Amino acid sequence: MSSAIIHFPNYLQIQSRVPLWCWFALRVGSVACALGMAALLVLKPELGLPLWWSVIVPVLPAVFFIAPGLWRNVCPMAALNQTPRLFGFTMGRTHTRRIREYSYVVGIALFLLLVSSRKWLFDQSGVASAALILFGLGGAFLGGLIFKGKSGWCSSICPMLPVQRVYGQTPFIMLRNAHCQPCVGCTKNCYDFNPGVAYLADQYDEDPRYSGYRRLFVGLLPGFILAFFTIPNGQPAGEVYLHFALYAGLSLALFHTLDILLKLPRNGLTVLFGALAFNFYYWFAAASWASSVGKLAGTALSDAVPMTIRVLLALLTLAWLTRSVIREGWFREQTAQETVNLATRLGAGASAALREASAAAQAEVVVEPDQRRLPAAAGATLLELVERGGCAIESGCRMGVCGADPIAIKDGMGNLSPVGDDEKNTLARLGHADNTRMACCARILGGTVTIALKPDTAGAPIRSGKAPANPDIKQVVIIGNGIAGVTAADHVRRRHPDCEIHVVAAENHALYNRMAITRLIYGRSAMQGLYLLPENWYKERNIDVWLNTAAHSIDPAARTVALADGEVLNYDKLILATGSNSFVPPINGYGGDGCYVLRTADDAMSVRSYAQRSQARHAVVAGGGLLGLEAAYALHKMGLRVSVIERNAWLLHRQLDEKGGLTIQRYLNSLGLNIVLNAQLDGVVRDDAGQQHAAVKDEAAIPADIFVVAAGIAPNIALAKAAGLTVNRAVVVDDAMRSSDPHIYAAGDVAEWQGKAPGLWPVAVEQAEVAACNALGEARDYAEPVLSTMLKVVGADVVSIGRFAPQDGDEVFVEEDVAAHRYRKLLVAGGQFAGAILIGWPAFNEPLGKAVKGRAAISPAQLAGLRAGQWDVLL
Amino acid sequence: MGLSSFFDYGVPDASPETEPAPVFLGDASTDDWRQLLAVAEHRRFDVGEQLIEAGERSRAFYIVGLGELEVLAPGKGGRLQRIALIGQQSIFGEQAFFDGRPRSASVCATQPGELYGITPEAFEVLAARAPELARAVLFDLGRILSLRLRNATGNLFKGRR
Numbered sequence A: 001m002s003s004a005i006i007h008f009p010n011y012l013q014i015q016s017r018v019p020l021w022c023w024f025a026l027r028v029g030s031v032a033c034a035l036g037m038a039a040l041l042v043l044k045p046e047l048g049l050p051l052w053w054s055v056i057v058p059v060l061p062a063v064f065f066i067a068p069g070l071w072r073n074v075c076p077m078a079a080l081n082q083t084p085r086l087f088g089f090t091m092g093r094t095h096t097r098r099i100r101e102y103s104y105v106v107g108i109a110l111f112l113l114l115v116s117s118r119k120w121l122f123d124q125s126g127v128a129s130a131a132l133i134l135f136g137l138g139g140a141f142l143g144g145l146i147f148k149g150k151s152g153w154c155s156s157i158c159p160m161l162p163v164q165r166v167y168g169q170t171p172f173i174m175l176r177n178a179h180c181q182p183c184v185g186c187t188k189n190c191y192d193f194n195p196g197v198a199y200l201a202d203q204y205d206e207d208p209r210y211s212g213y214r215r216l217f218v219g220l221l222p223g224f225i226l227a228f229f230t231i232p233n234g235q236p237a238g239e240v241y242l243h244f245a246l247y248a249g250l251s252l253a254l255f256h257t258l259d260i261l262l263k264l265p266r267n268g269l270t271v272l273f274g275a276l277a278f279n280f281y282y283w284f285a286a287a288s289w290a291s292s293v294g295k296l297a298g299t300a301l302s303d304a305v306p307m308t309i310r311v312l313l314a315l316l317t318l319a320w321l322t323r324s325v326i327r328e329g330w331f332r333e334q335t336a337q338e339t340v341n342l343a344t345r346l347g348a349g350a351s352a353a354l355r356e357a358s359a360a361a362q363a364e365v366v367v368e369p370d371q372r373r374l375p376a377a378a379g380a381t382l383l384e385l386v387e388r389g390g391c392a393i394e395s396g397c398r399m400g401v402c403g404a405d406p407i408a409i410k411d412g413m414g415n416l417s418p419v420g421d422d423e424k425n426t427l428a429r430l431g432h433a434d435n436t437r438m439a440c441c442a443r444i445l446g447g448t449v450t451i452a453l454k455p456d457t458a459g460a461p462i463r464s465g466k467a468p469a470n471p472d473i474k475q476v477v478i479i480g481n482g483i484a485g486v487t488a489a490d491h492v493r494r495r496h497p498d499c500e501i502h503v504v505a506a507e508n509h510a511l512y513n514r515m516a517i518t519r520l521i522y523g524r525s526a527m528q529g530l531y532l533l534p535e536n537w538y539k540e541r542n543i544d545v546w547l548n549t550a551a552h553s554i555d556p557a558a559r560t561v562a563l564a565d566g567e568v569l570n571y572d573k574l575i576l577a578t579g580s581n582s583f584v585p586p587i588n589g590y591g592g593d594g595c596y597v598l599r600t601a602d603d604a605m606s607v608r609s610y611a612q613r614s615q616a617r618h619a620v621v622a623g624g625g626l627l628g629l630e631a632a633y634a635l636h637k638m639g640l641r642v643s644v645i646e647r648n649a650w651l652l653h654r655q656l657d658e659k660g661g662l663t664i665q666r667y668l669n670s671l672g673l674n675i676v677l678n679a680q681l682d683g684v685v686r687d688d689a690g691q692q693h694a695a696v697k698d699e700a701a702i703p704a705d706i707f708v709v710a711a712g713i714a715p716n717i718a719l720a721k722a723a724g725l726t727v728n729r730a731v732v733v734d735d736a737m738r739s740s741d742p743h744i745y746a747a748g749d750v751a752e753w754q755g756k757a758p759g760l761w762p763v764a765v766e767q768a769e770v771a772a773c774n775a776l777g778e779a780r781d782y783a784e785p786v787l788s789t790m791l792k793v794v795g796a797d798v799v800s801i802g803r804f805a806p807q808d809g810d811e812v813f814v815e816e817d818v819a820a821h822r823y824r825k826l827l828v829a830g831g832q833f834a835g836a837i838l839i840g841w842p843a844f845n846e847p848l849g850k851a852v853k854g855r856a857a858i859s860p861a862q863l864a865g866l867r868a869g870q871w872d873v874l875l
Numbered sequence B: 001m002g003l004s005s006f007f008d009y010g011v012p013d014a015s016p017e018t019e020p021a022p023v024f025l026g027d028a029s030t031d032d033w034r035q036l037l038a039v040a041e042h043r044r045f046d047v048g049e050q051l052i053e054a055g056e057r058s059r060a061f062y063i064v065g066l067g068e069l070e071v072l073a074p075g076k077g078g079r080l081q082r083i084a085l086i087g088q089q090s091i092f093g094e095q096a097f098f099d100g101r102p103r104s105a106s107v108c109a110t111q112p113g114e115l116y117g118i119t120p121e122a123f124e125v126l127a128a129r130a131p132e133l134a135r136a137v138l139f140d141l142g143r144i145l146s147l148r149l150r151n152a153t154g155n156l157f158k159g160r161r
């Protein structure tokens, strides 16, 4: 802003050269002179008329041109106009909108009328001229009486003002306004306030009319002046006005034509026309002025005087033009910096909330490399903070088991919650540097933590130095490259530094985050973001991975696995980790265009590309479980109109009770998802127009350009079955994860332990580790962890931990907040935390998750608090 | 009203031409604001820190809680020029929030402070949780956007031809 002060100082920034009393004296003098002039014009017109019209008045334009402030300060009209303010008897009114718009126009009209009337009236009549002076003085005084500041005359209807504004726009000598003490802000773009910029500001005004009046005036001025000097005095009034109108009109026409044709800056043509008018005026007026001065003085001036005046003023005009152009450049530069007005205010409710939010976030996470600072409330996970801070980070399970969000802690490790078991396992699998944490598990406790979103690589390659658990085992084959397969491979390698490990993988991807594939649908993640292992992970561990290669058959007797490409692998131990596929019940009409399941990354990408290709608008998801809702959310985020059809009476019926199901249903409804419960799907049909629908019994057909089945999983048991292993729903395993063949183990979705095949990631991790241990001869039993699941729909905040259905003797705490889509439920059994449902209570996820998984004992204080409805005792 | 700085009369309400700054969520209660801030991204910034880079694809609109920011756009010769200042307790960035196009200007901090970003995703959560409030947010954003658009067209009009 400092440049504004240099180029366009306002009057408060202009040095005052003349003391104030001096101006007062001059004003008294000027008023006296004006009155004297009027008297002279009446009493001695033969002297008064030439003195006034030919000597005094012609000097004024030059004064406006060179030192306009001089006139603004001593003008007798202004002096009278300011008298009421000075002595405090002005009514001080503010302009109405109309007056504000048209007063200047009145000024222009007065100027044109009065000047043209000189030709037949004022120049010949002393009385009329005296009346004119008195009219000016009186009008100015009256204006000052009524309106505030100088808005009653000097800055509004004064007929001299338009001329002053044109000629005085680039003052050679800047004089400080000596009237307004203080400024009352009476006028827009006030000339007295900022003389150097007022005219430019007018030209650049937003309102085209506002600048239009000013342009109109300057456009006609040169013609008007020519008219004045090309018609002799004494013509009949009608002819005079016609003459003026003609010249002014031509001038105006020229102005507008040039305005269109020439590509000048906004004030270019106005400056040019101002200069023309000024020089036209003195070209003619110089001679009459010199002769009048000569006459009045009694001695003729030299013949060279008029030409000298003309040339001097013309030279001055050149300087004036140049300065005006330069100043417009400055002006544009400066206003370009200010043209965007972003000013807004926040409602009154904001202050307190902002203060609170800021106070709650005492801790801070700093994200490298750009040192982004994220305020943090103690207890928040780094994942939440980083996501809320707008940084790009992947996530999956949000509980430390998948490995999607490793970050490097650069500083402040001590300010984070300690590493838990799940996280420790995951960190060990990933094998990054020691400063790595899973963002979803690391909670900031206070202070500052500096992180980088990319984990550091471990210094030394990971190689277990231990003696092999069982040197007889030379070859381990693992079928399946999901989390179960990879975890098994990892644990085998950790325990056995040099056996051969083969991982056979039907998919053409290194281990990726299956739980996050729906993010591929709406483009939240790209495939690259889903990979869970550092590059070289397999190589560093000397694990052979056969991507894009399905195992074709197992020969348990020969202990070989035949691959689809004909290769045969021998094994000492085989671990089946073939996972599962989507279960598709028989559905009439299923299988055509737009019918999908969601199990692999490729499935998700196909849905995405099909939706884009076919410009699908409607989607139906059959199945209101976790996967179904996540798929529905992804399709919704793609902009499709999504319906979820669910057989049961409520959503997520394996994770939630009815109230919980209704809560999440209301939330999804308000997101815009359509939910149909107790639905009996009759099939997928295409109508005559080719539109696909889902036909649901007792419901109108639901349009389904895309139809996704999310009805549960079907473990991949074909290989095992063909090999003669005992299979039920999945491959039946004992506590050691061993199948009916002593050399074959199974883990993950494909394993059935105690009749259960829950199809969950943490289960796969745990089972794979147990399988690997036992395969190498270490005896270790699998124990099912307390399970928790989370719905990965942004904003839903649904977590279900342990069991939710009360049993005899359980104490149950329930709280529902329908308006806020919140619900919480806690089961206490035998003095221990047994299960919880949390919807919309993220702060409780961690403490309750820990308590339920650890089967922690509930304290009497906690019980008492809960019974009194105070859940906060759990935090 | 880019010219107003030339005519800063220092008198309250002196210039009847200058409209008062539009208010964002004028009727919202402190509780409403809590809800809004709860879904927002929260960031702290230091002087000179760049918060938005022209051309980037982020889509949040921002609430400045504390501090002051400047909006920078390339001027003559590609040099970055300040085109606006954003004071505390105001909002900005709503254009990309609506149209998802690259940011039109960069934003840097001139005073340390804090801001809250609302992404379309966060907005959706708000809309599901508090539809009334979300409607007010949207309406006010639209109003502010429209006023700024008027401003911009005004500038076009008087600008270079």
Ligand SMILES: Cc1cc2nc3c(=O)[nH]c(=O)nc-3n(C[C@H](O)[C@H](O)[C@H](O)COP(=O)(O)OP(=O)(O)OC[C@H]3O[C@@H](n4cnc5c(N)ncnc54)[C@H](O)[C@@H]3O)c2cc1C
Residues within 6 Å of the ligand: A397, A479, A480, A481, A482, A483, A484, A485, A504, A505, A506, A507, A514, A515, A516, A517, A518, A549, A550, A551, A552, A577, A578, A579, A580, A581, A598, A599, A600, A626, A627, A630, A716, A719, A747, A748, A749, A750, A759, A760, A761, A762, A764, A789, A790
């Ligand atoms: C969208 C989605 C969301 C999920 N969300 C959650 C969640 O929030 N929480 C949770 O706990 N679980 C979740 N799951 C379930 C979780 O992903 C699985 O439990 C887990 O992936 C099981 O791992 P796995 O290694 O046993 O099997 P899989 O991940 O299925 O891996 C098996 C691999 O073996 C391959 N394979 C199969 N047959 C052969 C063969 N003959 N030869 C070679 N390779 C073969 C398959 O191609 C596959 O790559 C989700 C699943 C999906 C699809």
Ligand code: FES
Residues within 6 Å of the ligand: A394, A395, A396, A397, A398, A399, A400, A401, A402, A403, A404, A405, A426, A438, A439, A440, A441
């Ligand atoms: S999201 Fe953190 S480990 Fe899965």
